[in-house]
Amino acid sequence: xxxxxxxxxxxxxxxxxxxxxxxxxxxxxxxxxxxxxxxxxxxxxxxxxxxxxxxxxxxxxxxxxxxxxxxxxxxxxxxxxxxxxxxxxxxxxxxxxxxxxxxxxxxxxxxxxxxxxxxxxxxxxxxxxxxxxxxxxxxxxxxxxxxxxxxxxxxxxxxxxxxxxxxxxxxxxxxxxxxxxxxxxxxxxxxxxxxxxxxxxxxxxxxxxxxxxxxxxxxxxxxxxxxxxxxxxxxxxxxxxxxxxxxxxxxxxxxxxxxxxxxxxxxxxxxxxxxxxxxxxxxxxxxxxxxxxxxxxxxxxxxxxxxxxxxxxxxxxxxxxxxxxxxxxxxxxxxxxxxxxxxxxxxxxxxxxxxxxxxxxxxxxxxxxxxxxxxxxxxxxxxxxxxxxxxxxxxxxxxxxxxxxxxxxxxxxxxxxxxxxxxxxxxxxxxxxxxxxxxxxxxxxxxxxxxxxxxxxxxxxxxxxxxxxxxxxxxxxxxxxxxxxxxxxx
Numbered sequence: 001x002x003x004x005x006x007x008x009x010x011x012x013x014x015x016x017x018x019x020x021x022x023x024x025x026x027x028x029x030x031x032x033x034x035x036x037x038x039x040x041x042x043x044x045x046x047x048x049x050x051x052x053x054x055x056x057x058x059x060x061x062x063x064x065x066x067x068x069x070x071x072x073x074x075x076x077x078x079x080x081x082x083x084x085x086x087x088x089x090x091x092x093x094x095x096x097x098x099x100x101x102x103x104x105x106x107x108x109x110x111x112x113x114x115x116x117x118x119x120x121x122x123x124x125x126x127x128x129x130x131x132x133x134x135x136x137x138x139x140x141x142x143x144x145x146x147x148x149x150x151x152x153x154x155x156x157x158x159x160x161x162x163x164x165x166x167x168x169x170x171x172x173x174x175x176x177x178x179x180x181x182x183x184x185x186x187x188x189x190x191x192x193x194x195x196x197x198x199x200x201x202x203x204x205x206x207x208x209x210x211x212x213x214x215x216x217x218x219x220x221x222x223x224x225x226x227x228x229x230x231x232x233x234x235x236x237x238x239x240x241x242x243x244x245x246x247x248x249x250x251x252x253x254x255x256x257x258x259x260x261x262x263x264x265x266x267x268x269x270x271x272x273x274x275x276x277x278x279x280x281x282x283x284x285x286x287x288x289x290x291x292x293x294x295x296x297x298x299x300x301x302x303x304x305x306x307x308x309x310x311x312x313x314x315x316x317x318x319x320x321x322x323x324x325x326x327x328x329x330x331x332x333x334x335x336x337x338x339x340x341x342x343x344x345x346x347x348x349x350x351x352x353x354x355x356x357x358x359x360x361x362x363x364x365x366x367x368x369x370x371x372x373x374x375x376x377x378x379x380x381x382x383x384x385x386x387x388x389x390x391x392x393x394x395x396x397x398x399x400x401x402x403x404x405x406x407x408x409x410x411x412x413x414x415x416x417x418x419x420x421x422x423x424x425x426x427x428x429x430x431x432x433x434x435x436x437x438x439x440x441x442x443x444x445x446x447x448x449x450x451x452x453x454x455x456x457x458x459x460x461x462x463x464x465x466x467x468x469x470x471x472x473x474x475x476x477x478x479x480x481x482x483x484x485x486x487x488x489x490x
Contacts, residue, residue: 007463015433075119075255082118087386093147100147104175110211111173112144123168125195152244152259161226162230164265165382172207180207181334187299199301223331233260239265265384284460288341288377303333317365323356392462394432394487395424398455418443432487445475
């Protein structure tokens with residue numbers, strides 16, 4: 001599940017010297033934060049857990065925040081230390097979800113499966129908060145069978161379907177394998193020192209409520225279950241088969257033997273590309289955030305609306321701030337990840353039923369999904385997007401200029417104006433560089449369009465319009481010079 005390697009084993013955050021998008025603020029600010037709040041100072045432990053190993057693990061994970069990379073310096077050491085520390089932990093079953101399901105059946109407890117990329121810096125805050133013996137979640141966790149999964153190699157894809165770009169995800173099941181809900185926070189993904197657990201607590205409590213009603217509510221949970229997969233596990237997927245096995249090489253190259261979670265999404269897209277078929281839009285814009293349809297959710301609660309985006313489907317549906325999402329698409333909602341799950345499988349156009357609790361009332365409405373609604377999703381921070389940048393953009397990383405930046409350059413507000421933030425240096429990510437594109441170029445036309453759009457929308461448009469071997473004609477501004485260039489679709 002390590003997400004550091006996309007192109008030739010090079011971290012997209014390191015490749016070309018681009019700071020990782022998941023780290024907030026400057027490196028200096030992060031170093032200052034850690035100097036004021038050393039990771040060991042706030043930790044307290046019961047006698048059953050040694051202070052020194054966990055403190056050492058957290059230091060290993062947190063201190064590299066001051067470095068320009070999105071993984072810890074000693075990736076193998078972090079993985080081995082995690083197993084050493086938690087492999088015999090009385091609360092956590094380590095890397096064996098089948099054992100956890102059996103224990104759930106035996107005890108009648110729901111099963112909490114936490115999937116965590118150990119070397120990845122994103123989400124290290126919430127992960128450490130979850131593991132602390134005296135965290136506010138400790139008593140709540142005792143009501144679950146808890147299992148920690150640190151690699152995706154042997155995941156049953158007919159059971160585990162979630163946002164593969166997250167480095168921390170949680171799925172809550174009945175012991176019989178019925179899924180109650182998902183949790184995965186982009187709030188934590190974007191801020192690795194965020195250890196807030198209020199949203200996770202709310203999700204776990206709502207999952208316990210569903211568990212208390214089970215199996216009478218089983219029909220309501222049908223839409224939450226993973227869809228059938230043509231591949232049993234990730235190592236059975238064509239682009240991964242033969243390169244990995246279901247077991248990690250714990251005694252040798254443990255990190256290199258691990259299937260990165262994002263590789264599942266990469267492999268799904270590659271299958272369509274290899275067959276010269278259009279990649280489905282839901283794989284280009286996977287698990288859209290609630291804001292894609294205008295829902296601003298409070299990260300401290302499971303599904304409370306704290307904002308409604310003007311002009312959005314949510315506003316047109318009459319939803320209001322402080323409404324609590326009860327169901328979406330007919331499914332009970334226990335988290336923002338549940339919202340993304342419903343949107344991921346929603347139609348490309350049509351109506352999506354929604355029910356909210358407003359005070360003492362339950363109000364029903366419909367979200368009208370207009371054609372192209374998925375393209376409003378921002379995929380720029382997703383690790384899976386690095387592979388699509390190679391496919392669609394020749395390895396360019398682009399950013400829409402703000403209105404003020406446009407005005408300073410004499411550009412209009414409605415036209416295309418995408419700044420080249422980064423030009424890839426290696427393998428397929430270097431295609432645009434070889435075609436003559438340079439950092440700080442401004443893209444003002446691409447594929448016969450000069451209309452304003454985001455990098456995300458452009459990637460979606462190009463992947464729908466072109467196939468490998470085609471070329472994209474483009475116009476760029478380089479200082480005062482206007483150039484006509486082309487990059488290859490791969």
